[in-house]
Amino acid sequence: MFSLISNDIGIDLGTSSILVYIKGRGVVLKEPSVVAVNRDTNTVLAYGEDARLMLGRTPENISAVRPLRQGVISDYTLTEKMLKYFINKAVGKRTLRKPRISVCIPSGATEVEKKAVEDAAYHAGAREVTIIEEPVAAAIGAGIDISKPQGNMIIDIGGGTADIAVIALDGPVVSESIKVAGDDFDEAILRYMRKKHNLLIGERTAEDIKVNIGCASKRPENVTMEVRGRNLVTALPKTVIVSSDEIMDALLEPAMMIVNAVHNVLERTPPELAADIYERGIVMTGGGSLLYGLDKLLQEKTGINCVLAEDPLTAVAIGTGKFIDFASGDTDED
Secondary structure, eight states: OOBSSOOEEEEEEOSSEEEEEETTTEEEEEEESOEEEETTTTEEEEEHHHHHTTTTOOOTTEEEEOSEETTEESOHHHHHHHHHHHHHHHHTTOBSSOOEEEEEEOTTOOHHHHHHHHHHHHHTTOSEEEEEEHHHHHHHHTTOOTTSSSOEEEEEEOSSOEEEEEEETTEEEEEEEESOSHHHHHHHHHHHHHHHHOEEOOHHHHHHHHHHHOBSSOOSSOOEEEEEEEETTTOSEEEEEEEHHHHHHHHHHHHHHHHHHHHHHHHTSOHHHHHHHHHHOEEEESGGGGSBTHHHHHHHHHOSOEEEOSSTTTHHHHHHHHHHHHHHTOOOOO
């Protein structure tokens, strides 16, 4: 059956993953933002999870590429193709009308970067495109009523950027976007292993360490993990035991950069809104906010209660989809 009604779609176009939300159906697609390309023929071989599985396992003529870097488009053609593929995969060919699409971007994006995302969405088959700033989408997705004259602070830590904003009356009052996020946590672990243990590890291993034993403040007990890699001295495979306390030291620098950015935003916040935030607390979203103890560290350094959104990973995608209704004044819940 064909549907005469076009779908309203919200897209969280992230550095590390792309999520698609469809009104009435929720988040229908979550895939890595990776495209596998044959460099000889310049053709795309795979998208998303299929392409991610090829990382580090391809012959010379095939490369797995991330078309987005630090929250913005670095390869326009591939981003457009990837968007088109995922929209078709999520919606299917069942609609007669083109969809209305809202896409979120980091709050620090320039007009040129906004235009690139807008054009890519139109070329991917949108009837109407709405660009929304990531913290606003995160706040809506986390269930905050942003239309009230109350200050809400939201911290969205993704793969490439961390967006911090104070939101009131439908928009950001003060915001800051820094290019320090989940990928930088992985990078810090890679550097630490190289420097401290003379061990060369891959990006995937670094992410495993972050997820399993990574922390921004001390865990109740020091947990350890076996890490395999290549010894930089002998060039042979080697296994070392790494503790969570060590990884906490490795992650302290990027974690403190996020804390400092939060401080900067709080310093620029009008006093009435600052009082609201102190009373209501800070809401955290995004995959990076799941790092153990990051909420505790922020709470310790700011003196303000920090809470994780109900579903940090999908909050931005849900908020992006709901923003279309919000903007048109239709606030019916799905």
